[in-house]
Amino acid sequence: MGDPAAKYSVIRTLPHFTEGVSLFQVRLNQDPEKLFAIKQVDMTKSKLSRRVKREIEILKEIKVHRDMEELEGNMDDPFENIVEFIETFDTSADLADPTLQGTFKNIVLEWVNGIVYQVLTLISIKGVTLQKRCAEDTEEIVVWRVLRGILKGLSRLHKHHIFHLDLHSFNILIQDDNIKIIDFDHSKTYIMVLLQEQNKDQSIFGIPNFVAPEAACEQKYLPASDIWAAGMNTLYLCTHGKVSFDERGDPEIQLPNKYSHHLELFIKDMLNKDYTKRPNAAQLISKLTKICENELGLW
Numbered sequence: 001m002g003d004p005a006a007k008y009s010v011i012r013t014l015p016h017f018t019e020g021v022s023l024f025q026v027r028l029n030q031d032p033e034k035l036f037a038i039k040q041v042d043m044t045k046s047k048l049s050r051r052v053k054r055e056i057e058i059l060k061e062i063k064v065h066r067d068m069e070e071l072e073g074n075m076d077d078p079f080e081n082i083v084e085f086i087e088t089f090d091t092s093a094d095l096a097d098p099t100l101q102g103t104f105k106n107i108v109l110e111w112v113n114g115i116v117y118q119v120l121t122l123i124s125i126k127g128v129t130l131q132k133r134c135a136e137d138t139e140e141i142v143v144w145r146v147l148r149g150i151l152k153g154l155s156r157l158h159k160h161h162i163f164h165l166d167l168h169s170f171n172i173l174i175q176d177d178n179i180k181i182i183d184f185d186h187s188k189t190y191i192m193v194l195l196q197e198q199n200k201d202q203s204i205f206g207i208p209n210f211v212a213p214e215a216a217c218e219q220k221y222l223p224a225s226d227i228w229a230a231g232m233n234t235l236y237l238c239t240h241g242k243v244s245f246d247e248r249g250d251p252e253i254q255l256p257n258k259y260s261h262h263l264e265l266f267i268k269d270m271l272n273k274d275y276t277k278r279p280n281a282a283q284l285i286s287k288l289t290k291i292c293e294n295e296l297g298l299w
Contacts (some may be wrong), residue, residue: 003091005106008038010096017170020045024095025111025137031102035111036086038096043103052105054192055185058162059085059107062184065160081153081174083182084110112173112180140259141298147266148288149179150230155281158223162191165221166231168210169236187220193221209251210241216274224275229285231270238263 007028019209020042028034033209041052066079086108096098150172157164164171167187173180186205188196205216205222212228216218239260246251253271255264256279266288272278279287292298 003093004087005091008036008095008108011035011036011079011277013096018048019132020048022094035113037109037111038095039107039109040091041105041107043090043105043160049105051185052107053094053213055183055187056088056107058184058187061160061162061189078156079153081149081179081181082156083112083180086110098188109182112149112175138167138240140263140296141292143234143259143263144288144298145293146174146179147230147234148285150181150233150280151257151285151288153179153181154223154226154230155285158226158281163188163190163193163221163223164216164226164229166206167226167233168207169233172233196221197223207247212275213273220275222275223280224278226268227278227281228275230281231267232265236268236291238267261293266291 005231007029009029011027013027014023014025014037022040024038024040025038026038027037040049044053048256049080062079062082063085065156066084087119088105088107091104091106092101094104095106098299150167154164163196164181164184166183167181169294170230171183173182206217210229210232212222212225214222215225232243235253235255238255246252250273251271253268255267266284269279270284
């Protein structure tokens with residue numbers, strides 16, 4: 001079968017902020033026009049090792065569901081808002097610098113020629129800083145489109161009992177009007193969550209401002225936790241990263257005047273502290289469509 005790593009050539013190293021993790025843009029040697037992303041993880045770091053094994057398990061499960069829907073003749077891609085997993089392989093050397101020896105796990109993903117959905121940091125994959133992008137592009141129709149993409153991705157994951165559980169602005173890519181959810185190293189299936197509860201695992205993970213109250217206070221990880229994170233992402237987008245919190249640590253949901261009351265109420269629904277009262281992703285997509293078509297006339 002040959003060396004899987006020999007199929008790819010590294011074009012450039014991309015920004016990544018986790019020690020022991022590298023991200024590369026690569027080309028397929030047999031067809032140089034085909035580009036992919038490779039996430040390379042140093043497996044000598046035990047914490048990363050556990051996370052990447054779970055991420056690969058989740059990505060493979062998503063791929064099975066994606067392939068099944070294709071076999072059933074679904075012409076639309078119901079997984080269009082989730083990054084596509086290609087393959088995984090091990091190497092004993094760093095892909096970009098073969099002189100660096102070690103044990104590495106490499107995850108090959110579709111290449112998304114987009115920008116990281118991050119409103120606080122000047123980061124770009126294609127040369128335009130995101131702060132400039134946000135200043136130019138956060139008209140209400142853009143916010144609704146971004147939100148629709150996030151919810152469509154979550155709806156598909158939740159249908160198959162997969163919870164992302166780390167949905168923050170570094171884990172969302174924007175490619176024109178298309179949204180891609182990436183990074184599944186904290187994700188869990190429903191079975192994984194049950195096992196965690198049985199083992200009385202009290203661990204809390206994720207960026208604090210995006211962690212749902214039930215996860216932070218009760219270690220409950222649910223589809224509703226992803227809805228909370230989607231609401232926080234939208235709130236950050238609308239306020240250019242300037243979200244205030246009250247004395248109890250709850251986000252203050254007050255949008256700039258340029259946004260409609262419909263959008264503010266929509267975000268409030270997603271950020272209901274009672275997770276049992278948060279609408280699910282499918283319900284939110286239906287409501288979003290009605291608002292944008294009938295109330296606001298945006299599409």
